């Protein structure tokens with residue numbers, strides 16, 4: 001394949017996001033990360049749900065599959081399991097991933113398929129004009145809400161942890177360089193990586209704006225936080241790690257941390273599949289049927 | 305005897321499935337063709353369940369109203385199946401249950417208790433009275449104390465009775481066959497198919513011991529029918545799973561639901577066979593099941609999911625997604641009684657119109673229905689072939705009756721079908737977007753698996769342009785809609801007529817059916833001169849059968865309330881269906897019911913809508 005330039009990863013199609021939308025930053029970071037990792041566009045698939053955020057794949061020159069509202073994770077996992085050689089990135093909004101798709105969000109953590117999931121969190125349902133998203137705090141009232149939000153806020157990091165995601169991080173849409181590094185690490189991580197991105201929505205979220213975040217965000221790694229969970233930790237050491245994680249994941253207010261919160265090595269679903277698919281991943285579903293079916297053998301148990 | 309029905313009833317979880325399989329294999333080893341139907345509750349242990357094994361000199365595809373031989377393993381069976389044994393038939397029962405009365409059968413539905421109370425003119429009839437009613441109806445009751453026999457044999461063999469009591473099923477089967485004068489040899493061969501090692505040894509000894517006991521001579525008897533090798537005996541769910549394997553399935557998803565689960569579990573258990581490497585994923589729900597299968601299909605893997613009513617409802621949006629992005633997808637739908645949770649373990653064909661129409665918007669989908677075990681095997685392959693040929697959703701309809709029914713059939717009938725006709729793009733050199741939705745007269749753009757070198761493309765559940773980008777342009781919308789829907793016309797043109805329908809016999813009275821009424825109606829024809837039968841396999845796109853219906857008195861026979869097939873036939877052919885024979889109590893239509901209903905049609909006494917109500 002020819003050497004690709006950064007520009008080659010950008011599609012001709014122009015984004016139709018509002019001016020100043022945080023999604024632009026995430027798109028740039030994703031494009032840069034794919035470029036810097038020298039990902040082959042023909043072996044890379046970006047999946048998305050439905051929402052403003054979910055339009056992302058159309059703006060990248062890699063395979064792009066824009067699925068249904070809330071269903072990006074199962075579609076992406078199906079593709080990755082069927083062809084484990086693909087680099088798979090799934091993206092979507094907070095409503096997509098933690099509202100309608102919350103069941104898949106949790107179940108995916110239990111599997112640990114090797115891919116990256118990026119959640120664009122603007123705390124609102126952007127594309128449907130600003131209703132409260134599942135990450136908007138109780139009692140908060142963004143400008144398009146007629147009344148304060150009567151429902152509480154999900155903490156995506158804690159939920160990801162409880163579900164079993166093996167790499168958990170948070171980035172910020174306007175810190176494109178930092179985000180790019182996180183995306184690269186998430187793609188490279190072996191297992192299911194979860195990247196929570198704080199994404200200002202200037203059109204509907206007037207509470208948590210660029211200015212609001214600027215005063216609060218800090219980088220965990222600059223303060224010496226070590227997310228790595230080596231194998232063979234004693235129960236006490238693991239407890240300490242988890243306590244530290246929880247403290248940081250719950251921090252939201254005067255200070256808001258970004259960076260990598262958790263990084264563990266856990267067998268992937270692909271590795272677990274071997275238990276009953278002995279030839280996986282050498283023989284993977286996308287290859288088709290390589291050998292004739294032993295129908296004769298299968299029929300033996302039914303013989304009369 | 306030309307045909308014979310043996311029924312075993314007892315508590316679920318007590319191994320009566322084992323008993324029925326053993327009986328079926330034993331008589332099959334004696335040369336008979338067999339079919340077995342299974343009725344059970346949505347319960348793990350204790351609720352009433354029964355199985356019928358029907359034998360014939362020809363392959364069997366239908367079941368009777370009345371049985372010849374009933375093995376009642378408990379008191380509840382005695383109460384529930386009163387009236388189900390034909391005069392001259394035999395009832396084998398455990399005399400210890402005679403101390404019971406209807407009110408001491410806690411799992412018996414109140415409705416049945418009340419019906420019995422009314423019949424016997426007292427609040428709580430005893431099982432002794434019920435037994436007498438069997439005798440009055442001409443049934444021969446034979447007391448057989450299964451547990452006592454087990455203990456006696458244990459003592460005789462020097463084996464703890466705890467062990468022989470685990471062979472009650474073998475005892476019941478051996479006693480039945482011995483009473484019928486059927487030789488022991490085939491039973492021993494059947495045991496060898498069923499058990500291994502020490503368990504086999506014990507069961508063999510027990511069967512031999514049962515055969516050593518003196519039994520009364522019955523008026524009924526069962527002879528050997530000339531064993532021929534090369535037959536197999538399997539269920540519809542197993543046949544569908546095997547068909548999927550033969551069709552090259554590589555990825556299957558499912559969320560547990562009766563009666564669909566068996567298929568996925570079978571696939572999961574057989575991945576060690578050559579060519580059967582199917583990744584089976586149990587998902588968090590049916591929404592994930594359908595969408596994950598779509599994701600797999602996009603990479604070029606033959607992918608499918610299997611479900612039943614409630615799960616199918618959840619899949620509606622995902623199926624539309626597959627239709628929109630043109631992903632090949634097979635959804636195997638094991639219908640059960642609906643709506644809602646409905647009758648989880650009882651049969652119905654109530655999802656026909658939903659399978660054809662369910663979901664928002666319009667997209668091309670194919671719907672086919674299997675009528676018997678062999679169909680299930682062949683149709684599963686056709687479903688995969690069509691999904692890949694037309695790059696869209698194929699719904700393969702089965703139902704609970706077929707899923708759990710087993711039939712013996714010649715092994716050579718189970719042959720793999722060619723899986724060709726798929727259009728795939730040849731990868732190119734270079735780099736740039738592919739036109740995934742390139743124009744095609746037949747509506748079928750070449751398939752491009754994700755990961756194809758030389759380029760990339762986009763896909764979206766939104767309406768899209770040739771490259772797969774979102775568009776709301778009216779001209780492009782029309783173009784894509786027409787291109788997608790064209791596939792239906794292509795399919796109807798290309799699919800051979802014998803895969804669309806079969807006119808088994810023509811007649812002035814023409815019966816139409818789909819799915820699992822097939823075996824019943826085919827046998828019914830033997831008793832109904834002048835009646836024809838048109839069996840539909842392809843339900844959508846609807847075959848052009850109008851000319852075949854010209855001038856006929858039309859009758860539909862189906863398992864649902866409203867007569868969905870009748871509606872469909874009328875809508876598609878503009879021909880009036882004169883009689884709708886329907887059944888929706890969760891029990892399959894019997895041969896006797898079908899014959900009776902169609903005789904009424906012939907006699908001109910049948911109403912426009914005829915409801916069949918038999919079944920326990």
Ligand SMILES: Cc1ncc(C[n+]2csc(CCOP(=O)(O)OP(=O)(O)O)c2C)c(N)n1
Nearest residue numbers: 050051052053069093094095096125126127
């Ligand atoms: C099943 C279904 N329900 C509702 C919708 C309407 N809908 C489209 S986008 C969206 C919310 C998007 O919010 P989010 O996922 O946070 O993405 P954002 O637009 O904020 O990026 C909704 C509810 C839909 N497309 N599908």
Ligand code: SF4
Nearest residue numbers: 017018021052126201
């Ligand atoms: S509504 Fe908000 S999230 Fe959507 S494009 Fe506009 S700014 Fe971005």
Ligand SMILES: [Mg+2]
Nearest residue numbers: 093094124126
């Ligand atoms: Mg949002």
